[in-house]
Amino acid sequence: MIEKWTIGFDADDTLWHNERFFQISQARFAEMLSDWVPAEHLAERLLAAERRNLGRYGFGIKGFTLSMIETAIEVTDARLPASVISDLLEVGRELLAHPIELLPGVEETIKALASKAQLVLITKGDLLDQERKLAQSGLGDYFDAVEIVSHKTVETYQKIFANHGRARVAMVGNSLKSDIIPALETGAWAIHVPHDLTWELEYAAKPANHPKFHELSKIAELPALLRRIDDDHSQES
Numbered sequence: 001m002i003e004k005w006t007i008g009f010d011a012d013d014t015l016w017h018n019e020r021f022f023q024i025s026q027a028r029f030a031e032m033l034s035d036w037v038p039a040e041h042l043a044e045r046l047l048a049a050e051r052r053n054l055g056r057y058g059f060g061i062k063g064f065t066l067s068m069i070e071t072a073i074e075v076t077d078a079r080l081p082a083s084v085i086s087d088l089l090e091v092g093r094e095l096l097a098h099p100i101e102l103l104p105g106v107e108e109t110i111k112a113l114a115s116k117a118q119l120v121l122i123t124k125g126d127l128l129d130q131e132r133k134l135a136q137s138g139l140g141d142y143f144d145a146v147e148i149v150s151h152k153t154v155e156t157y158q159k160i161f162a163n164h165g166r167a168r169v170a171m172v173g174n175s176l177k178s179d180i181i182p183a184l185e186t187g188a189w190a191i192h193v194p195h196d197l198t199w200e201l202e203y204a205a206k207p208a209n210h211p212k213f214h215e216l217s218k219i220a221e222l223p224a225l226l227r228r229i230d231d232d233h234s235q236e237s
Helices: 019-032 039-057 061-075 082-096 106-114 127-137 154-164 176-185 219-236
Strands: 005-009 118-124 145-149 168-173 189-192 213-215
Touching: 005 154, 019 039, 019 061, 019 082, 039 061, 061 082, 106 118, 106 219, 118 154, 127 145, 145 154, 154 176, 168 176, 168 219, 176 189, 189 219
Parallel strands: 005 118, 005 168, 118 145, 168 189, 189 213
Antiparallel strands: none
């Protein structure tokens, strides 16, 4: 009985494309700095800056843009022309304006579940940008609640699930580190839908033999999985 569920959904690279646009922007960044530093070394420096700056800027495009500028200044020993900084700011603005592209099967799956379960969007990043993405996605009306958070921790999920949870709660997402592992630690089901592209700071090992962990090849398989879990629960009862 799917109506017993509260289902949390990640947004970026679970419902719509995201990381590929960052990678395109990073390739442009490497091209702009090609006269100063090799692309592979630049990527290492940028990742280090992003990791260092998460506590300052949080997740999202604005932090990425500031990290690009910081890295560019560092690797050029502060000799970076102002025109390149202007170009990097434009890269960030283009990311913020990029149209939303839903992943295959997302719209049909969300529509199918919306009338049978409580759906909660749980996403991290910049508030204005995440609100823009949801509005452009056309999915906003299907969600009963939207939670835009700074970090996805066990405490974050505990609070959200306490506010919205029903008899059974599941979290659906592409990131093992942010969507799956902390949700499992709250006692919720966690359903991993991998994306082809994953930001390095989101890597984590898969949970080993956890009874509430499931992995799907595509999000369209989610309704059937929830029905199977319900059937197993009914048989155990």
